[in-house]
Each structure stands twice: as structure tokens, then as C-alpha cells.
Amino acid sequence: MSFFFLTAVKGDMPVHILELIIIRRLDYLKDVLKGNTLVYNEYVVEGSLYDNASHFMLCVIAILGENVGFTQFFLRAEVELFSRRLASLTAYDIRSFAKKLIRSIRKHAETVSFFDPLLALLRHLIIKDMAQHLCLSTHKTSCKDHNIKLNFKHCLDFIARREVELRNGVAFIPCSKWKQYLSILFRNNLRLRIQKTDLAPLKSDTRVMDLLMKMKSEFFPCIVKSPNTLLSREVDSVSKWFPPCMLNLHNNLRNKHRLSHTQRFHYSLFLKDIGLPIEEAVDFWRLEYRQSPNGNHACCHNWEKDEKKYLYGIRHMYGLEGCKKNYTSVNCQRIQSLDNACSEGGCPFKSFDNPKMIKLLQNSSETILAEINELRRKNMYTLSCMLYLNSIGEKNCDNYSFNFTPVKYYTIASKGSSCTIAPLFSRFALSPKAAATMKGAAFPVKYDGEIYDLKKFLRDHPGGVNTLQVYEGKSIKNAMQKFGHSNNAYHMLNDLKVAGEPEDANLTGGLSANGRIITNEEGEQDGEDIAFLEELEVSYTVFIAK
Template sequence: MNRIEAKRRNDLDHRKKQFAEPAYQETQYPHRLNFYSTPPTADITLEEFEQWAIDRLRVLAELEACSFRNKTPAETAAHMKPLLDKYLPLDSTSSNHSQLHSQRQKDHYSHFILRLAFARTEDLRRRFARVETMLFRLRFQTDDSRERAAFVRTLNLDWEPVYDEEKRELAPQLAAALGGKNARDRVMEEDWCKVDWIRVPDLVESRRVYLRGGKAYVPGREQQSMVMNAFTKRLEEALELTARALPNLDEDDRLSPILDHLSKNFIAPDSGYASGNGAPIDGAEITARNIDNLSQHFPLCMSHVHRTLRRDGKLKHFGRLQYTLFLKGIGLSLEEALIFWRTGFRAVSDDTFNKEYRYNVRHCYGDVGGDANRRSGGYSPFGCQKILTEHAPGPGEAHGCPYRHFTIENLTTLLRATGVTDPAVLKGVKEDTEAQRYHIACNRVFEHVHKAELKRAKEEGILTAAQLETIVHPNEYFKRSYLLKHLDKAPKPDRDVKMEGA
């Protein structure tokens, strides 16, 4: 037996020498802001790959929704702050936060993962560049002024900094460019730079810069547009290069399905990204006899199915499936579901119901079927993305999304029948549906119907990050609607906790 001492074995093991030095150095993040010029190279798990991308997608989708709703920059910043803190926090360097590196690593990797997902088509590239620029602008505006200036200096944007000596020399002229009260005092505080005047013709035209020797002296507050333009231009160029490299990813069958799933969910985020599948609401009577009363809280897709069932006493297959799973999601038990469907199908006999419909309801709940179906508890309620993209309704069918599958005339008639008559809301819904922003149209109606409750909830500060997100699941719509309409019944100390399930 050839025995080698442990110390000598380490010296002789060529495999350890081969990996003595890491192939890739860990990326350092000296700044909070990032132009994402260098792709990440370290290893992450598949779980991190998917979850980080999902979290960033939620933020980008919400930013896009803010622009669709015409929120002001101040409203957008206030709306996005709790969501960013929850899904994509990014603290300043001066905060000395213990998770600074992990925060910036997640931000860095999630950007490049979504870049892979959204580089596939011109439309996705354009949308991705737009919302990423919005996110960068939001962070740029809230960054520490000194840290922001230090970051801008690393971009090599061919700007010439203006130092304190020159600021003092040109203080009167620079103050005139600044304008406003105490302009002379603010000259030294401002972060100035010099560029060729032809690069900022808009600023020259509006007299927001000082011109001298062919150079424009640009104050820090006006540099934002220049940085944004550079960010967007570089990202668009990088997306084009990514699109050319995408065919090489086909060899990795682990990443392609994830990227494909992410790109599809730019239509409307998947139900898996929302809080739609939770436990029944405390205090709510979720029984067969109370469904008619609860239907006032249903989104349009489910209220239409419910009205059709009550009118015709029957539903076709996909209508039954969509509605059964929705009722299951709001907390209707299997026993109550069987009672509801039996009384709803008033034109059929007990024997027919038991033979043709009872089994399907039990199967949805996981009460019958294969072992996998039983272990999983049956099917999950459909989210907006699934309802929008699968099984379009045909003649005589009531399932699907009215915002997508109805004509604008029929949609307007249905909305009026549910009490939505405001011309401005109907006009906004029409514009949203024509632009294929179906979930935005649904949220527009929700905000109109619940405007009084939303105003009160915001004034009392009881809305959490979960309630600020755009609704992307029918069950989430129901829960949020029910809880908003029953604010007085929730104990004040626990109200924000109870609302967390919405």
C-alpha cells in the first residue's frame, strides 16, 4: 500500500493546484448606481437566478404601470419606495448597511438575467430599455449627491469637471445660469461640468447653462438628462449585442425555459409573482349561499362568469374550470363548492350532476385523481397571465378576460352594468385595451370603484407594499376589494397585518 502523509498529499494533488486561484474575481460594487457595462461572472444557483429576476420584474412592471397611469415623478417615487425596499433594496455607501454587497450583487445579476430574457424581440428590447431607464432615473434622483458625482466621474462621459477655484472666479455668471433665490450661495454647492456647447443645445436654448470659450457650464441638476441619454444609448447597444448571442444559449436547457417564462410575463406578471393564492380572509363568510353577496368584490372576468351562470343555469367547461378555481382560491370549501354548483346548475337533475360535473369539482380540489393531484391539493387558481393567453373563449363561452376578449362596445356595456359610468374611466379603459394593457385597464376600474377606501387607507397609512402592487390575479382583486370595503371591521392594531394577505 502506498501511503502518503496528508501534508505531502496536498502538495502532490494536481487538482488542487489547478483551482488554487479562482478563474473569476468577485465583482466589487463601489457605487450604488450602475451602468451595467460589465457582465457578472461568479456562480449563482438556479433558484437565485430565477428569484432575483422575478423580483426585478415585479419592480419594472410596477414602474411601467405608473407611467401608464400618468403618475407624476413625485407620485411614482412615493409609490415605488416600499416596493423597492421589499424586492430590490439598494442602500447608499454612506449607510454602511451590512448587506450592501449582496444588494448590489442582486441588482447587477437581475439586470443581466432580464437582459437575456428581453433581448429576443425589438418590442421587448424597447420596453426593457425604457423601464430600466426609469428605474435608473429614480435611483439617480435619490442618490447621495457626493456619491452620485463620484459615480458620474467613473463613466468617462467626456465631461470636464469645474473645480472650486473656477467656480469662485465665475460665480456671478454661474449664479445667473442657476437663477432663483440665493443662486450665488448655491454655486459652490453645485456639481458643475464643462462640455462642448453643441452637445447640450436644449440647455443653451433655454439659457440654463453658462457659455464661455465654446464650452457650456452645466450645473449638476441639469446633468441628469445627459446621464440618462448615455444610459439608454449604452443599454440599447448592449441589448442588440445580446440578441445576437442568444442562439448560443439554446445548448443550456436549464436556462431557456426560465428566460422564456420571464419574457412572456411582460404581458402581465404571472400569478406566481403575486399574493393571490392565500388563506381565506378572517371574518369573511365564504359559503355557497353568500357567493351572490361576495360577487360585488369580483373582478370583471369572474363577475361576468357568475352573471352568466345565474342567468343561464349552466357554464361550458373552461368557464366552470376558471370559476371553480377562483372560488377555491377565495376560500370556498369543497363541500360548499359542491352545494354551490349543484344549486347553480338548476336545469339538470341530481343524477346528471353527479355523473357529469361532481367529479370535475372534486378533481379541482385534489379530492380525486392521481397521487400527484391529491398531494398538490388540486389545481391553483388562474392568474391574469394565464387567463389572457390561454383558451380564448368561443361562441357561448363566458371565461377569459373581458378587457381582451370583448369588443370595446360590449366591454363598455358590461362596465356600465356593473356601475362604472364615469366617462374618464371608460375612456381610459378604452385606451388601455387598445394598447393591450389589459391588467392596467382592470386596475383602473378597481381604483375607480374603491377610490374612497383607497384614499382613506392611504391617509391612515395602512397600505403595505403588497397592496401597492398592480393587481395581476383575480383572487388578489377579490381579497383587496373585500378588505378595503371592510376597513371598519378590522382591529386597528392589526389592520395592516390583515391587509398583508391582499
């Protein structure tokens, strides 16, 4: 029985034993997260019947409990436990683990998307020489003696951090990252199980519901309570660590008591990702939207009249309604790509004039402001933000990727750290040819007879500049179809089209994933935002009808 937990055991077990093994596993997981020395626990022996049953029962509690804090605790603790177990395996144990898991996959009733990369990795691990190489005491964390080749879609975590080599849509994962990749696949499998499994029939089982109520009353409070939990009354005090884009939204909300839909969506997800639980989020938005709007504002809603709608929207963002997707806050690239005609949102370093930006960047020296303005003139808005963060920090911190986000800014600022900008340029140096491509005035490509300028997208392409530069002036249709690009990629391509004004000034000519025409206003949003709005509208209509 594998501790990857692909399938649950079958059989009968007394309820009091089931309750006991759940409690013991929870205590064990708390020690794992705290980094305590783990003592022997007969109910968490890896691969045992109790180990399997307690894991899957906690999955049931996470699904039926609908508590975001508990679910996050469970995911973090189980992934950490899996990583510890994997690190303790000998070469023989790794081969046995791989063989058992391959057999489990072959017996699995459904085919899951991550099975292909998992099997590719396991077939390497069952080879004796490979397993022994991984377990050598001299095995370096940067070792690249052996690689597995995977489609880039299967290892986006590594690609986002620029930790693997990427060629023509194929990622080369070195042996030094194989165990880490197994942990990522385990996390994805566990998250998918919690999000997609329908356990509605179990709600009629009194034994399960009694156990769930006991967990909620006795164990949820002590587990969910965390130093990282943010209370609604604390938002004002921690706003000093907000990035300028989110601080601007916070100030607007406090002054006017309203935000436009898109900005409210972005700010809500930011608060969620920095630790605001759903109960506190409801209190936070209730307090604001019960007040009358201050000044002119397009939003005419209020909490008393639209409470049901607001509650549903908040629960939807926390993954408790609709498709139960775990939405995450937007990154800097996404914020900068929006055409913010209104002054309410957007990246201040890109959208604000100088007086307004200076007012937002409180107590910044003239030297820092001059350096920020120089970066703004070069369209380096993210580096401008990082420079400002560096100017208010106390320590040096060099752990960054290109995927900089408002949440990362908050995490660093709240810990009193600052960022070193120079290594960002040296770590990912471009080849001479790629550098020349980046300096070009335009980067035209063709798709179905239309011309698109990819100049703004070159730096952020997952395959890098080197992959794209061979298509300059050529058609990219076959390449996009060959490497399986997402709907969002085609939406982004449409934004880069070289064309005049559309015939209908209210339309972009694009279609959503559901086939609906996208208006100019919606054209500023990406495919995920549009899908969220469509699903929210349909789901809420069904919800009200019920």
C-alpha cells in the first residue's frame, strides 16, 4: 500500500477506532508542520491500513467541512509528511515505492492528467542505478546527470521559477528535482481530490456527520488558528505592508466604501491569499458595503439589499460554491496588462502620473523617486515596485522569480526583508541573439493570415525568447497547435493583433470559452476572469431559483 494515496482501502472499522486514528493523525500532522521531532505513532505507520484510512477520512472532513483554513493546513501538512517520508527512503525502498505506485495506476479506474508525467518519473526510479544515484550522500542539489523529458504543461511550478531547461515546449527535469517533483504531483493529486470529489450522499450518514461536528467544534479552532491568519479588524494596521497597487485599492475602499467589480475581485483575492479567512472576509466587506457610497461611484449596490449575492460571490472566490475552484490573486504582469481608464486600480508605476504616484509612495527619498522614474521610462514597472520595496526594507532577500506578485511583496515587507534587484538580470542572462531580439522595435508573427506583434510578450513566454525568435516574421499556427496552447494563450494573442478599430466599437471580436461575444470592457480581462464571471452569473441564477 503506497503512501501516495491513490486509492482508499475497503472494509469495515468501528467508529470509535476511526475517530481515534483521525485524532492521532491530526496531532502527528501538527508536529510535522512545527518541525518537531517525530515519535513513533502506530496509527501513522507509512503504508499501513490505519495510515490510509486516517488520510482519506481527513479528506472527507476537508471536503464536507468546507473550512478553508483547515483545508490549507491539511494540504501543507500532508505534503510535508510526504516529502519527509520520501527523503528517508533507501534506494531499495524507492524502487519498491515506484513499483507499487505503477501497479496502483494501472488498476486505477479513471485516467488523471498527471498520470503520464508520474509514470515517466516512476519508470526512471525503478532502475537500480537511478535509485542508487538519488540516494548517494554526495548527490548534489544541482545535479543534472540524468533528466526526464516532459511537456511543459506538466511542470508549470518549475517553469514559473525558471528552475528547469525548456526547449520547444519540452521541459528537462534534472534528477536533483525528481523528489521535489513527486511532492508537487502528490500535492496536485490531493488538491484535485478535495476540489472535485462529490460527497453529498455522505451528508445523510449520521455517523460521518457526528464525527464532522466533533472535529469542527473541538479541533478546527486550534488547528486553523495560525500566526498568519489575518482578522478583518487588522487590515488597516497591516496595510502599511501592502504593495502600492493594493494599498491604492484599500485607500479607495476606505474613502468611498465601494470598488468596481474587477478591482473588488482582485483585492478580495489578495486579502484571501495573505491570510484573511472567509468568515473574516464576510465581516470585512459587510462593514464597508453597509455604508453609503462617498462621492460619485458607479456601484449602487449595498449589503442590505444584495447580501445574498455578495455572500455567494465571496464563497465562490474561496472555492466553496460553483465549480469550487481555488482562485488565486493576480500577478504583476496581469495587473500591468489591464487598460485602467479609471484611476481606481492598476499598477501605479504604469498608470499614475508623477504627483499621484509620489502621494502614494509615502516618505520616499528624492533619490529613490528619481531611480523609480528612470525605470518607469524604460517600462520596467515590476522592477520599480521591487526598488520601492527594497528602499523600505531592512534585510537582503534574493529569492525571487519573474512571476512577482502583490502577495510576494506583502510577505517580504511584513517580514522586514528587502529584495536585491541586480541578481535578477544576471541569473537569467539572454544570449546575444535573444538580447538583440528583445531590443527590436517589434516582433511580428503570422497566424491565419493576420499579423501579431509579440514584442511585449517575449520576456514572459514560458519557452523563453530563444524558442520564439525562430518564428519572427513567420506563421506560428502549427507551433501553437503542436504544443497544445491554452485558451488563455489565444486570448492573449488576440490582444497583440496588429489591426485597426473593430467595426462595432462595443465589441472586441473575441469569444469567451462558452462562445459569448466579449465586449471592450470584458476584453481587458483574461479568460479566467471572464469564465469566473460567466459561471458566477449562471450559478447564482440557479442558486436563486432553488
